[in-house]
Amino acid sequence: MRAIEAAAIDSGTVSGLDLMERAGAAVAGQIRLRWPRAGTATVLCGPGNNGGDGFVIAGHLARAGWRVRVLGMDSTPGADAAEMKRRWREIGPILPLSLSDLHRARDSDVFVDAIFGTGLTRPVQGEIDALLRHMGGSDGDGAFYRSRLVAVDCPSGLCMDSGAFLGRPRGPHPDDLRVALTVAFDSPKPGHLLERGPDCCGRLVIADIGLHPWRTGIGTKDGRRPADLSAIWPEFDIEDGRRPPDATRDRNAWLTKRHSVEGHKFHHGHALILAGGLGQGGAARLAARAALRIGAGLVTICPPKSALIEHLGPPDALMRRPVEDANALADLLQDRRIGAVGLGPGCGVDRAGDLLPAVLDSGRPCVLDADALTALAARGFKGLHGNCVLTPHAGEFARLFPDLARQLETVPQSGPAWSRLDAVRAAAARSGATVLLKGADTVIARPPRDEPDAQGQAVIHSATDIPWLATAGAGDVLTGIIAGLLARGLPPCDAASIGVLMHARAARRFGPGLTADDLPQSLAAVLRDLPRRDSPRTRPAALLEARPLRVWRNW
C-alpha cells in the first residue's frame, strides 16, 4: 500500500493531502450512510496519518450537522496530518486523548477510532492502551462501544500485515478491540483477512480513493505495478457491483466448459484417487465424487483388492481399479493420460507412505493430504516437486514445519508481525511444493520460481462466514476438487486457490446443515451460476465472496 501510495504521489497527479481528504471523506460518507440522522460523534485521533484522516472525518461530520468532539494528541509529526489538524482547529477544539475524556463522551452515537492504522510498529502502551482496552471490553462496556465504533483502516492495535494484536498472545483475547464497521482504503490488507482481522473489523468496506492507476501500473512511469496486490487478494473475490474482470469470466467459462463443449472425456483429464483398506473408503470416495463434479473427464478410485467391494456402489460414473502396492501404482502411472493423483484421505499412514514414492517419481501433479502428510512428515520432503500441492490443516502443518508453526505462536512484539502468509510462503519455499494451509483464513503459496530467497505468489481466502464447513470429510472433498482441477490442466497454485474458492462457494450455497456428502452436489449449482462471457448479465450473487467486501467510490 505504501509503494502504491508513493507511486501516486511521485506522479504529481495527487498529493498526500488529497489522498487523506478522500480517505476521510469516504469514512464520513460511510458513517452518514449507516447513521443517516446527524447525531453526536467522538473522533479519537492518533499521532500519524490515521489521526490525520480522523481530523478530516470530524470536519465532514461537523459540516453535515453532527455534534463532534475530537480527542487528540499533542504531537502530530507528519505534515499532512498536521495540516488537517490545523484545519479542524478552525472548526473546534481538541481535547486530550484520555480515558477520562472518553468517559465524558458516553452520550456519543458514534466513536471513530483514528488512533493507529498501517503505521503501527510496536505494542500500544500507557494511556492509549488503557483506553483501547476499555473500549475493547475487558474492563469496560465492550458491547456498548462495539455497536458504535467505526475504525479508520483498522481497529487500533491490530497489525495489518498479520491480523495479530501486537503484544498479545495469538488467538482471541478479551482485550481485543472489535468494531462495528471498518473502512479501509483501496485494498484489503492481509491483516483484514487473517487471524483476528475478520472478527475484529466487523463489516469491512473498501473505499476507492483513486489509487487504481498506480495499483495496476497504468499510472507508473514504466507501466509496472509498484506492488503485486493480487498476491494477497484474488480479484475474483470481490463483489463490487461491477461486471467481473474478463480474466474471471474466461476462467469461469473454462470451469464450465466440461459441461457445455463437446469433447472426448480424456480431454478433460483423468484423476486417480488412492483409497485405503476395508472400512476406510468414505474419505477417498468423497474426494473422487468431488473430482468428477469439478469436471475431470474420468476419475478412478484405487483401493487395495481387499477393499474393492466397499466401492461397488454409486456413483456409477466412478471407475474402480485395485492398486495393491507401489509397484502396481508405478505400472498404472505409465498411462500418460492420467493427469493427476490424490493421495491421503482414508489411505492409512502405512499405505500412504508406501505409495508416496511412486506418486512423486511419476512427476505427476498430485494433492497430498491427511495420511500422506503424516507419512511425508516422517520421511522428509525429498522427491517433492513443483506440481505437488500439500493441503495441511494447522496440526498437520505443525508436524511438517514445526519451527514455522512455533514462530506463528509467539507473541508479536513489533510490526510487521510474522504472519500465516509468511509461514506458508516459507513452507512452500522449503518443501518446493504449493502449500495450502487450511482454516477460516486459508493461505496458499507456491514456491518461488527462480531465486531461492524470493517469495512465491500467495493467495488468501478468508471465509469466516461459513462455520458449517468445518465438518467431517470437507477436507477430503477439497482434495478431490484440487485433484480434478489439476487433472484438467490447471497449474498447482491456481488449482489450489480456485479449488478453495469453489469449495467455500459450495458450502455457502448449501448453508447450515451441510455434510461433506452435500458438497459435490452443491458444486454443480455453483458452476451453473458462474457469470461467464456469454452470460446475458452478471449475477452478483455468484460473486458474493467470503465476507462481502464492498468497494465504494466517492470521488
Ligand SMILES: NC(=O)C1=CN([C@@H]2O[C@H](COP(=O)(O)OP(=O)(O)OC[C@H]3O[C@@H](n4cnc5c(N)ncnc54)[C@H](OP(=O)(O)O)[C@@H]3O)[C@@H](O)[C@H]2O)[C@@H](O)CC1
Ligand atoms: N494507504 C493510503 O493510501 C492512505 C493512508 N492513509 C492513512 O494513513 C495511515 C497510515 O499512516 P501512518 O503511516 O502515519 O501510520 P499511523 O498508523 O497513523 O501511525 C503511525 C504513527 O504512530 C506512531 N506509532 C506507531 N506505533 C505506535 C505505538 N505502539 N505507540 C505509539 N505510537 C506509535 C508512529 O511513530 P513512530 O513509530 O515513528 O514512533 C507514527 O507517528 C493509514 O492507516 C490510513 O489511515 C490516508 O491518510 C491516505 C491514504
Ligand SMILES: [K+]
Ligand atoms: K484505526
